[in-house]
Amino acid sequence: MSHVFPRHCRVDPPIALRGEGCYLYDASGKAYLDGSGGAAVSCLGHGDADVIAAVQAQVAQLAFAHTGFLTSQPAEDLADLLIAHAPGDLDRVYFVSGGSEATEAAIKLARQYFVEKGQPERRHLIARRQSYHGNTIGALSAGGNALRKRPFAPLLVEVSHIAPCYEYTLRAEGESAADYGLRAAQELEDEILRLGPQTVMAFMAEPVVGATLGAVPAVQGYFKRIREICDQYGVLLILDEVMCGMGRTGHLFACEADGIAPDILCIAKGLGAGYQPIGAMLCSGEVYACIEAGSGFFQHGHTYVGHPVAAAAGLAVVRKLLDHGLVARSAAQGEALAAALREAFGQHPHVGDIRGRGLFQGIELVAERESKAPFDPALGLAGRIKAAAFEAGLICYPMPGTRDGRQGDHILLAPPFIIEDAQIGELVSKLRDAIEAVL
Ligand code: PLP
Numbered sequence: 541m542s543h544v545f546p547r548h549c550r551v552d553p554p555i556a557l558r559g560e561g562c563y564l565y566d567a568s569g570k571a572y573l574d575g576s577g578g579a580a581v582s583c584l585g586h587g588d589a590d591v592i593a594a595v596q597a598q599v600a601q602l603a604f605a606h607t608g609f610l611t612s613q614p615a616e617d618l619a620d621l622l623i624a625h626a627p628g629d630l631d632r633v634y635f636v637s638g639g640s641e642a643t644e645a646a647i648k649l650a651r652q653y654f655v656e657k658g659q660p661e662r663r664h665l666i667a668r669r670q671s672y673h674g675n676t677i678g679a680l681s682a683g684g685n686a687l688r689k690r691p692f693a694p695l696l697v698e699v700s701h702i703a704p705c706y707e708y709t710l711r712a713e714g715e716s717a718a719d720y721g722l723r724a725a726q727e728l729e730d731e732i733l734r735l736g737p738q739t740v741m742a743f744m745a746e747p748v749v750g751a752t753l754g755a756v757p758a759v760q761g762y763f764k765r766i767r768e769i770c771d772q773y774g775v776l777l778i779l780d781e782v783m784c785g786m787g788r789t790g791h792l793f794a795c796e797a798d799g800i801a802p803d804i805l806c807i808a809k810g811l812g813a814g815y816q817p818i819g820a821m822l823c824s825g826e827v828y829a830c831i832e833a834g835s836g837f838f839q840h841g842h843t844y845v846g847h848p849v850a851a852a853a854g855l856a857v858v859r860k861l862l863d864h865g866l867v868a869r870s871a872a873q874g875e876a877l878a879a880a881l882r883e884a885f886g887q888h889p890h891v892g893d894i895r896g897r898g899l900f901q902g903i904e905l906v907a908e909r910e911s912k913a914p915f916d917p918a919l920g921l922a923g924r925i926k927a928a929a930f931e932a933g934l935i936c937y938p939m940p941g942t943r944d945g946r947q948g949d950h951i952l953l954a955p956p957f958i959i960e961d962a963q964i965g966e967l968v969s970k971l972r973d974a975i976e977a978v979l
Pocket of ligand 1: 579638639640641643672673674675746750751780781782783784808809
């Protein structure tokens with residue numbers, strides 16, 4: 541009997557033994573095509589020799605040095621590399637161990653910034669419904685996934701939620717995409733005015749919504765307007781690129797496609813590519829300067845902040861992405877995946893939408909295409925498709941629709957950037973079989 545406390549208590553998962561390229565192998569030798577990179581983690585695939593060598597060399601030279609006393613060369617080099625390519629005036633990198641730590645740190649930094657700036661009345665955070673920003677108390681409060689939040693409701697902090705920019709279900713009949721984007725963004729200004737502009741500290745959003753909507757980018761113009769509104773009211777813009785960052789969408793940073801830059805940016809998953817647990821919060825020079833000139837101390841910090849081995853892995857991953865043209869490859873293979881999905885599901889009676897950017901693609905299931913009506917969540921379609929695909933040797937990331945909206949079940953795909961055309965064919969064919977077996 542296992543003593544591991546698993547994610548799902550009544551599921552007995554096979555033991556993963558090894559990984560190679562786009563495949564994982566379990567202890568019985570069965571191969572699984574990693575069609576979702578776990579959860580948009582494994583951007584380089586499995587067994588990347590360069591990253592393994594970097595991790596081995598670093599652990600042998602220096603495994604740990606507490607950042608209360610010392611910094612380390614890999615952390616310094618990785619911060620330099622990220623800032624050299626980061627959008628806008630992002631200037632400082634705060635390393636953490638994962639996505640929830642990055643978003644939690646972002647929320648706390650926003651609050652401390654305004655306290656030190658002499659605006660302690662700025663305490664409200666605005667985020668969006670049908671979003672996910674992590675599982676710690678602050679990050680969970682920011683997220684808009686009702687199901688994940690329900691048991692913890694009495695513990696959560698107050699956060700306002702506006703609608704996501706979700707063209708498939710929320711754009712009105714006859715409304716242009718541009719008009720819809722402006723209407724969706726207007727919700728932010730309305731909420732800032734309702735709360736009182738001088739009380740709002742930050743707005744947090746995923747540029748391409750991952751787990752909760754299934755690879756949904758905003759329409760062009762939405763984030764430009766969001767940026768303007770934040771600037772107008774002195775509100776910090778926090779972008780959560782934990783899932784969609786690090787080349788996943790065909791840009792190193794997803795917000796590049798929207799032509800804007802945030803004040804605070806969160807990354808994780810693809811940064812360590814699964815080789816080490818690492819995340820990061822990048823902030824603007826202005827935010828950093830305020831803390832530096834004020835207390836000089838961010839009232840935060842975990843033991844493993846800036847872990848040298850994790851930073852060495854991140855450094856090797858980002859160098860590989862940049863030096864091997866893998867971000868452009870994510871864009872190109874993303875086109876190929878999107879085309880294969882359209883070919884397989886374009887006329888499917890229960891596929892309402894196919895969307896995404898780069899190798900971050902999603903399909904949304906509907907009971908009926910015409911009305912876009914979702915299936916009854918009680919059918920548990922997402923879980924059943926996940927199980928059928930896994931049985932057939934495909935790892936994909938189906939998620940149930942949220943009960944608080946009109947959203948149907950969706951399937952998120954985020955394979956390694958090294959995926960070949962033949963493997964895209966295998967992915968789509970196994971996915972089609974899994975959907976057929978369930979619907
Ligand atoms: N933010 C986003 C957008 C995510 O998708 C996730 C995880 O799925 C998180 C934050 C939390 O990251 P982690 O699971 O590494 O804590």
